[in-house]
Amino acid sequence: MKWIVTTLVILLAGLQLRLWVGEGSLADIARLKSEIEQQERFNARDRERNRMLQVEISHLKNGLAGVEELAREDMGMVKQGETFYLVVDRNNRK
Numbered sequence: 210m211k212w213i214v215t216t217l218v219i220l221l222a223g224l225q226l227r228l229w230v231g232e233g234s235l236a237d238i239a240r241l242k243s244e245i246e247q248q249e250r251f252n253a254r255d256r257e258r259n260r261m262l263q264v265e266i267s268h269l270k271n272g273l274a275g276v277e278e279l280a281r282e283d284m285g286m287v288k289q290g291e292t293f294y295l296v297v298d299r300n301n302r303k
Contacts, residue, residue, distance in 0.1 A: 228234060268275035280286040287293045 229236070231237070265275075269279065285293075
């Protein structure tokens with residue numbers, strides 16, 4: 210009878226150890242949930258970025274106005290016959 214109780218206590222201790230420590234434990238599950246939430250935030254941010262890029266691609270494909278705007282803003286281009294003026298704010302120099 211004594212060995213049955215000892216065996217049951219050892220078995221219970223082993224099961225409790227598995228519950229609190231190791232793969233599939235409560236701590237492991239909490240860590241995985243945290244990682245999932247973080248990944249969902251990253252995915253939402255990337256979905257919004259992709260949506261903005263799709264809009265920009267659509268504007269560039271559908272007309273010259275988008276291409277012209279991109280050339281003026283990113284490359285500093287001006288049309289033929291235009292004069293470029295650079296205004297420097299003396300108070301806001303870096």
